[in-house]
Structure formats: structure tokens, C-alpha cells
Amino acid sequence: MCESNVYLIDEKGEEKLVFEGVNEVSSYGGGLCLENIFYQRKYILAKVKEISFLERKIILERISEDE
Amino acid sequence: MCESNVYLIDEKGEEKLVFEGVNEVSSYGGGLCLENIFYQRKYILAKVKEISFLERKIILERISEDE
Numbered sequence: 001m002c003e004s005n006v007y008l009i010d011e012k013g014e015e016k017l018v019f020e021g022v023n024e025v026s027s028y029g030g031g032l033c034l035e036n037i038f039y040q041r042k043y044i045l046a047k048v049k050e051i052s053f054l055e056r057k058i059i060l061e062r063i064s065e066d067e
Numbered sequence: 068m069c070e071s072n073v074y075l076i077d078e079k080g081e082e083k084l085v086f087e088g089v090n091e092v093s094s095y096g097g098g099l100c101l102e103n104i105f106y107q108r109k110y111i112l113a114k115v116k117e118i119s120f121l122e123r124k125i126i127l128e129r130i131s132e133d134e
Binding site: 025 | 069070071089092093094114115116117118119120121125
């Protein structure tokens with residue numbers, strides 16, 4: 001089964017792992033809802049910057065409240 | 068190998084298939100660059116609304132020029 005690890009670009013421009021084994025990502029309240037293979041959820045005020053199925057990686061970048 | 072079909076939500080709110088077999092999505096010029104398993108590319112002024120690895124589906128929504 002396909003799933004990905006989700007990373008968030010921090011203030012220093014580095015990728016920080018925020019959630020593992022994610023198989024569903026959906027828009028939620030101006031940000032995103034991440035759901036993993038254990039049906040655990042995480043909400044994050046960010047948008048998708050990059051998706052790599054080859055590397056099984058989703059990279060998010062933070063969005064400001066007023067965006 | 069994991070890849071997805073990419074759909075765009077049209078003016079009527081319906082999902083229209085825009086690209087098949089996509090394995091890389093990256094931010095590009097305010098929109099997205101989609102790349103498929105044949106290394107073909109498509110550029111689209113949109114953002115990611117939903118990713119479903121279970122359904123192998125990425126849903127995009129159009130963004131206006133000034134967003």
C-alpha cells in the first residue's frame with residue numbers, strides 16, 4: 001500500500017518530519033488534515049509544496065493566518 | 068510503484084481528469100508542475116485540495132492569478 005511521510009519546511013528552510021505513514025490529506029479550515037494508516041489525524045496550517053511518490057514524501061510549507 | 072491520477076475541480080464543482088500516472092508534484096510559478104511516469108510535465112495554476120493514496124487520486128482546485 002502507498003503511504004508517505006509528511007515534512008514541514010521550518011523557519012530555517014529545513015524539512016522537519018511531522019507525520020508518518022500518511023495516506024489521506026484533505027483541506028481543512030484553511031489548512032490541511034493529515035490522516036495516517038492507523039486512522040490517526042493531525043491538523044496543520046500549511047499547504048502542499050511538493051509530493052514525491054518515488055520518495056514517498058509530502059513536503060508542506062506553513063501558511064500565515066491571513067493567507 | 069505508486070502514482071496517482073490528478074483531477075481538477077471545474078466551475079460546476081465536478082472532478083475533471085487532467086493528468087494520469089503522476090508521481091511528482093512540485094510548486095512552480097505560483098501553481099504546480101505535475102510530472103508523470105513517462106517524464107511528461109504539465110503546468111497548472113492550481114493548489115492541492117486532497118490527496119488519497121488509497122484511491123491513487125490527487126484533487127486540485129484552481130487558484131486565481133492574484134492569489
